[in-house]
Amino acid sequence: MAVKINGIIEGTQPEELLKVLRSLAADWGDALDTSKLKAVHLSGAMTNVVYKITWPKNASENDERVVLLRIYGEGTDTFFDREEEIQTFESISAIGHGPRLLGRFPEGRVEEFIHAKTLSASDVRHPEISKLIAAKMRKFHGLNMPGSKTAVLWPRIRKWLIKAKSVCSQEHAKEFKLDIIENEINVLEAELSKHRQDIGFCHNDLQYGNIMFDDKTRTITLIDYEYASYNPVAYDIANHFCEWAANYHTDTPHVLDYNKYPDLEERKRFVQSYLSSTGNQPRDTEVNQLLDNVEKYTLANHLFWGLWGIISGYATHIEFDYMEYAKQRFSEYWLKKPQILKG
Template sequence: MCSIITFPLLNQTFPTFLYEFQTLSASDLHDPDISALIAAKMKEFHGLEMPGPKDVSLWHRLRNWLKTAKSLCTPEEAKDFRLDSIEDEISLIEKELSGDQSIGFCHNDLQYGNIMVDEKTRSITIIDYEYASYNPIAFDIANHFCEMTADYHTDTPHILDYSKYPGLEERQRFLHIYLSSSGGLPSDIELEQLLENVEKYKLASHLFWGLWGIISEHVNEIDFDYMEYARQRFEQYCLRKPALLGSSGPPLM
């Protein structure tokens, strides 16, 4: 008798003898063929119709995580990470990104460990829906691009290498495949607008996982330097904010 793989949120059940799933590695995200499969699967995923309200969860979750981080941190940690200033940063990017956005069912954590490929059929399966919710699709894509800087299977899994962030050509190729995967060719304007939105939502991704890192330091026992991870995400936020939003202000750290 074959065993069964069930993905409850997608309401799908697969007999394992038909599939040879393998989790991706960090380098796989930069493989053009695999990246194309991921882009098409993301477009399909974002079109899923899930029960319940379809409101954007990003801003509420950021503010909720900020409140939790403040409650867990020591006064020294809160001062070090300038937590009192992050509410203003959340409001700033929410206002900047409050225009007409494409909303879809987003994974919100599309790192390589949450993507599997069938070696025979070359089909992609997305797993682990702990953070899934409706959000701007540009946030989900931006988050995936940021995950290209990570390799969680090294001696220093918390260290991010931003030289591995996809360059302009790689980002354009991914977004072109994403937009065209459901049929038709995107216009240059459509492609450029999504490219711009994704880059701006990179800022939200940095705050999202920076706050996650601070919280995780206090509630998780996994051997991972969550605070250093959070520091890197906040540093990237400060580095990228002036170019992406045209404003600087005081640094978070």
């Protein structure tokens, strides 16, 4: 549903936002009539609130400007440094891998609107699209980004565990077994350090809503880099596979269906596409080793997003059952750990 922007969008100081939009309109030569600004809420975001903003171009009623407005979610500074995220956004934009940053204000920012289809939960399962995502991930992992090239996975999980313990009730701490999660983290890190891990610049949140697909050019664009950092590439692939279980556009967006987790054939096709996208045909041993690493990293993913769910449940008021989501991630961790770490 389209709504007028003035005084409607929660979490913003209207004048600060309008100042950015007026500046953009002036740069583009538009005579901006603020009464004709419209906002359409885009569903599916769980950290931020996102809107499509339009206004008539050059005072024309038949042509319009389109930008994307992102309002930062409550408590997001727990999960990442906003200034670092902005630097990442600008760096990726500068090398043509994502939308441009058009303007900033205290509660959010305005971005270039990508005129492409946002993938659906079923799209990521399509063999051709899945291969394109794999190839795009390989390019993304090869980006040379400024700053430290050290993986942040384990320090970040430990930081989130401390935060989860500090905010949650005794009841939730007991339910989620937070007293023994630190040991689980240590066990996983030790297990996953036995083999050399390829480190790359990872998206770390590659759910279907963060993947855009241009049907005409058959190209993939990855968006939303809030959690992006250097990490083991197997972790990033594992995260993407785990997201196959989610559909955030239902009446119960928090519910995960692990029957939709990719089967061995789907995982193997993805990994082969990932490894071969640079032009070299991978050896079977290389494919199998990455597949094995990816499965192990699903366990780290469950802990990572389980802790995220707990913290978000206390910090965020977006309509999403974060605690139930966290419960499912931890349940899947305890269910799959004996199978994946056997022997």
